[in-house]
Amino acid sequence: MAKANIGIVGAGIIGLSTALNIQKRLPSAKVTIYADRFDNETTSHGAGGLFRPNVEHLLGVDPDTVTRWSVEGFKFYSSLASSPEAATSGQMIMPGYVFSNTPVKDPLYKRLVYSFRELTAIELQKLQVDYKYGYQVTTVITYVPVFLPWLMVKFKDNGGRVEKRTVKSLEEFVGVHDMVVNCSGFRSRDLVGDKSVYPVRGHLIRIKAPWIKYWIYTEDSAYIIPGYDEVSIGGIRQKDNFNLEIDPKDTEGIKERCYKLWPSLKEAPVLREWVDLRPHRDPLRLEQQVIQYPSGPLKVVHNYGHGALGITLAWGTSIDAANLVVEGLTQPGSKL
Numbered sequence: 001m002a003k004a005n006i007g008i009v010g011a012g013i014i015g016l017s018t019a020l021n022i023q024k025r026l027p028s029a030k031v032t033i034y035a036d037r038f039d040n041e042t043t044s045h046g047a048g049g050l051f052r053p054n055v056e057h058l059l060g061v062d063p064d065t066v067t068r069w070s071v072e073g074f075k076f077y078s079s080l081a082s083s084p085e086a087a088t089s090g091q092m093i094m095p096g097y098v099f100s101n102t103p104v105k106d107p108l109y110k111r112l113v114y115s116f117r118e119l120t121a122i123e124l125q126k127l128q129v130d131y132k133y134g135y136q137v138t139t140v141i142t143y144v145p146v147f148l149p150w151l152m153v154k155f156k157d158n159g160g161r162v163e164k165r166t167v168k169s170l171e172e173f174v175g176v177h178d179m180v181v182n183c184s185g186f187r188s189r190d191l192v193g194d195k196s197v198y199p200v201r202g203h204l205i206r207i208k209a210p211w212i213k214y215w216i217y218t219e220d221s222a223y224i225i226p227g228y229d230e231v232s233i234g235g236i237r238q239k240d241n242f243n244l245e246i247d248p249k250d251t252e253g254i255k256e257r258c259y260k261l262w263p264s265l266k267e268a269p270v271l272r273e274w275v276d277l278r279p280h281r282d283p284l285r286l287e288q289q290v291i292q293y294p295s296g297p298l299k300v301v302h303n304y305g306h307g308a309l310g311i312t313l314a315w316g317t318s319i320d321a322a323n324l325v326v327e328g329l330t331q332p333g334s335k336l
């Protein structure tokens, strides 16, 4: 096969992970990333980065597939976390607690993470929380503000190219690339007119609290997740809300819920606040398509709509996206 020429739209965690997996499968391919937002301008940058896959946040995908993606993700993140590379790639093995007023029954992540066990009544009492059930969970946290630049360096070191531009239509790539991978996240609504992508609005407050060395997640919308030198507190999940402005009522609600969980957080200075839209789609879109444009056909692989699990599932879904690219380029019987 001649040297493949592949374009990728998107430089968030999905675009960059897909790019690296394509380079792994096709080392001689020419790969170009097109994006108009990078690093702290992306949704990926602001995510808490907790590896905690659960099927209820990923509707429409069969549990075996979610498990397979999660297994790949955990393998990748945990191997980085336990290597010196973690100093620059952003992974941390960290214990934490899940609290709930109903039993957390056999979640998917239970079988994947380093440890999962229910807390005793005495342990719950010592932690001074107002929940009936608690679980001690050790998992991987990815500090995305350093992980995105790390992925980008790897991509460029492998010979990848980057072009900063807004893509108005994928038709721009007809005759330019053998195949294009669409990793445009929430904006696939406009780029490919997919209105089944819907927002679940989130809001994080980054605080300076270096004494926090474990994470907390409650089943009723509060979380505290340490990063490298800051801690994220949050817990807003508003379906079909497109508002990208900070709502002071949400700020107050997050502070109230998180300060109740960990009163000393009141002393922590607020560094910044961030609002963004989780790109949900039921199911997320991972498939091949040939789009017939007036100027000609274009082979496309879509990889978007990861909702609340984009960090968790980026690596696993990107392996599948790279496989679809290879299949589309090489198999005579393929749809492409």
Ligand SMILES: Cc1cc2nc3c(=O)[nH]c(=O)nc-3n(C[C@H](O)[C@H](O)[C@H](O)COP(=O)(O)OP(=O)(O)OC[C@H]3O[C@@H](n4cnc5c(N)ncnc54)[C@H](O)[C@@H]3O)c2cc1C
Pocket: 009, 010, 011, 012, 013, 014, 015, 034, 035, 036, 037, 038, 042, 043, 044, 045, 046, 047, 048, 049, 050, 051, 165, 166, 167, 168, 183, 184, 185, 186, 187, 188, 191, 201, 202, 203, 204, 234, 275, 276, 277, 278, 279, 304, 305, 306, 307, 308, 309, 310, 311, 312, 313
């Ligand atoms: C508050 C909050 C907390 C979260 N916490 C977690 C968590 O703890 N764990 C977890 O797994 N997930 C979490 N998520 C979800 C995760 O952030 C997303 O699923 C993920 O970032 C989606 O990545 P993406 O690459 O698809 O999109 P993005 O990061 O938005 O990247 C999209 C890219 O496409 C480019 N693009 C789009 N359209 C065009 C165009 N027309 N032309 C050029 N470029 C274009 C953009 O410039 C950008 O580079 C959280 C999300 C939020 C909002």
